[in-house]
Amino acid sequence: MxxxxxxxxxxxxxxxxxxxxxxxxxxxxxxxxxxxxxxxxxxxxxxxxxxxxxxxxxxxxxxxxxxxxxxxxxxxxxxYPDAGHGPLIGDALARARLNFVKVYAEQVMAVGFFRLVALDLVQAIHPDDREYFQSAREARFGMSFEEFHDVEIARGILDSAFKPLRGLLGNQPFMDGESPAAADYLIFGFFIWAHIVSDTSPFGETEDPADPLVQWRERMMDLHDGMARKSPRASEIPQ
Amino acid sequence: MxxxxxxxxxxxxxxxxxxxxxxxxxxxxxxxxxxxxxxxxxxxxxxxxxxxxxxxxxxxxxxxxxxxxxxxxxxxxxxYPDAGHGPLIGDALARARLNFVKVYAEQVMAVGFFRLVALDLVQAIHPDDREYFQSAREARFGMSFEEFHDVEIARGILDSAFKPLRGLLGNQPFMDGESPAAADYLIFGFFIWAHIVSDTSPFGETEDPADPLVQWRERMMDLHDGMARKSPRASEIPQ
The missing domain is CATH 3.40.30.10 (Glutaredoxin)
Structure with a gap:
């Protein structure tokens, strides 16, 4: 199949x-x-x-x-161990360290993206899903989406969360070294999520093309025949 | 030799x-x-x-x-690839992810430890080294050791830096999985440094024995015949 x-x-x-x-x-x-x-x-x-x-x-x-x-x-x-570009996770040592990247992405970085795009996200969701999604998430956050959506707070969280990513990506092209694997996809999932639902940049009003994290995001957008870059954004599709 | x-x-x-x-x-x-x-x-x-x-x-x-x-x-x-407990770094994928742990330890976490123990550190250093060390570091920090040493600020930095470590170590006993390797040693270097020069805990006035990071530190203290635990602390050796 x-x-x-x-x-x-x-x-x-x-x-x-x-x-x-x-x-x-x-x-x-x-x-x-x-x-x-x-x-x-x-x-x-x-x-x-x-x-x-x-x-x-x-x-x-x-x-x-x-x-x-x-x-x-x-x-x-x-x-599919050796298919395509090879292992995603790798051996036990690589997996243990991937778990750190995963925790970092989900427990430190993700909330910054969420607060950056929360209201845009609601608009991108299917109308049938909005009430369910919004009330479930508001209960989790303990505040309304209107309060939760805060670009300034979001960029503060992200700027801090991006620091070690920038430190790493100044030394190697991908999280996983010379080519991307699971760590890159774990992190990039949040970048492409925000990119599709919102036109607000996680990097601030202007993006610095010399920023190693901006450069990495561009490389990730180009991967696999540009599949992320080709994906339609909410702002390109009329309500 | x-x-x-x-x-x-x-x-x-x-x-x-x-x-x-x-x-x-x-x-x-x-x-x-x-x-x-x-x-x-x-x-x-x-x-x-x-x-x-x-x-x-x-x-x-x-x-x-x-x-x-x-x-x-x-x-x-x-x-010495297979000696003792095996690889420290591992293969290319494991190495790429170790680089993230290293950047995290050095660029996010270390400054918290330094601000926690700065004045104790000066006292633990050899008298001949103190002037050199202090003036070189004060130039780097842009402030005096008296200002730099700030337990409250330090614990704020550390509490934030510890978050993903706690998230990870709640799921696996060591940074590197079932047993320790390079990622554990990279991180623990800062814990044992602070532990030897100062009696101030990085965790606060009281340590929670249920905290997965406290438990990991204890496991690290016990490793290799308790070499870290046996190492004399500055407070045990009269000035």
């Missing part, structure tokens, strides 16, 4: 912005695997009724069903 | 606190290599006149001379 990736869609079917689905998409491209992309809504999860997950991404292929972007990385490394 | 590790000594020859020398020491122990430890002062670098370095650690063994703690890791992996 052709592998199938179930992912979140937005108000327009061309809007696919979930950071976790992007990790899975990029991981498939890394392995040179073409998958059928099947959209799902928060309020209609019937496409993934066949499995235990209530979230996407979900990958289904000849080897079984894999849920959660990190499990998809593992699944791909296990069943 | 018996490998020789050149390292910094303090006001008493038993006081060996340099975070970078500790990385090298722990890496040697990891490989099961017994080295002769030769002390050096900032103001008398004659012991390392034989090489190009002006800083310690320096390792000299049958395979040559290796300077800088990271180069020592590489040297040990190259010449």
């Amino acid at each position: 052709t592998p199938v990736l179930y992912e979140l869609r937005g108000r327009d079917d061309r809007l696919r912005f979930s950071p976790f689905c992007w990790r899975a998409r990029l991981a498939l491209a890394h392995k040179g695997i073409e998958a059928e992309l099947v959209p799902m809504l928060f309020t209609d999860k019937s496409p993934i009724d066949f499995c235990d997950s209530t979230t996407v991404p979900v990958l289904k292929d000849d080897f079984g069903v894999s849920m959660d972007s990190y499990d998809i990385f593992q699944h791909l490394d296990e069943h | 018996t490998p020789v590790l050149y390292e910094l000594r303090g006001r008493d020859d038993r006081l060996r606190f340099s975070p970078f020398c500790w990385r090298a020491r722990l890496a040697l122990a990891h490989k099961g290599i017994e080295a002769e430890l030769v002390p050096m002062l900032f103001t008398d670098k004659s012991p390392i006149d034989f090489c190009d370095s002006t800083t310690v650690p320096v390792l000299k063994d049958d395979f040559g001379v290796s300077m800088d703690s990271y180069d020592i890791f590489q040297h040990l992996d190259e010449h």
Whole structure:
């Protein structure tokens, strides 16, 4: 069978912005695997009724069903070890250190992106999903989206979170060395998420083309035949 | 020849606190290599006149001379690949991710430790070295040690820097997975440095024994026959 990736869609079917689905998409491209992309809504999860997950991404292929972007990385490394550009996660030592990158991305950096684009995100989501999404997230944040969305606070969080990324990427072209792998996709998922739903730059009013992190983002946008760069942005699709 | 590790000594020859020398020491122990430890002062670098370095650690063994703690890791992996507890750095993917841990330790976390113990550090240093050390560092910081030493600011920096370490170490016993390797030694160098020169805890007035980072530090203190725990602290040695 052709592998199938179930992912979140937005108000327009061309809007696919979930950071976790992007990790899975990029991981498939890394392995040179073409998958059928099947959209799902928060309020209609019937496409993934066949499995235990209530979230996407979900990958289904000849080897079984894999849920959660990190499990998809593992699944791909296990069943397609040398395909395309090689391992995503690597051996035990590489995996242990990838776990640090993952925690850093999700527990330190992600909230900065969320606060940068929260209100844009609501507008990019499918109308049927908005009430569910907004009330669930507001309960988690303990504040309204109007308060949570704060570009100045967001850029403060991001500028601090970007510091070690800049330090690293001043010395090597990708998080994972000479070429990208799982660490790059883990981090970049949040960049492409924000890029698709919002025109607000995470870097400030102007971007410095000499910034190693800006340069890395551009390299990531170009990867795998420019799949991230070609993905339509919310601002390009009329409401 | 018996490998020789050149390292910094303090006001008493038993006081060996340099975070970078500790990385090298722990890496040697990891490989099961017994080295002769030769002390050096900032103001008398004659012991390392034989090489190009002006800083310690320096390792000299049958395979040559290796300077800088990271180069020592590489040297040990190259010449003693399977000795003791195995690779320190690992393959290309593991190395790329280790570089992130290194940048994080040095560019985000270290300054917190330094601000926590700056004045204690001056007292632990050899009297001949104090003026040199203090004036060189004050020029770098742009403030006096009296201003720089600020436990409250330090704990704020550390609490923030510790967040992803706690997130990771809640899921795995060591930075490098089931057992320690280079990432643990890179980070722990700063913990043992502060521990030796000062009685001020990086965790606050009281330490929570349920904190995964406190638990990791204790495991690191016990490693390799408790070498870190056995190392004398400045407060145990009269001025």
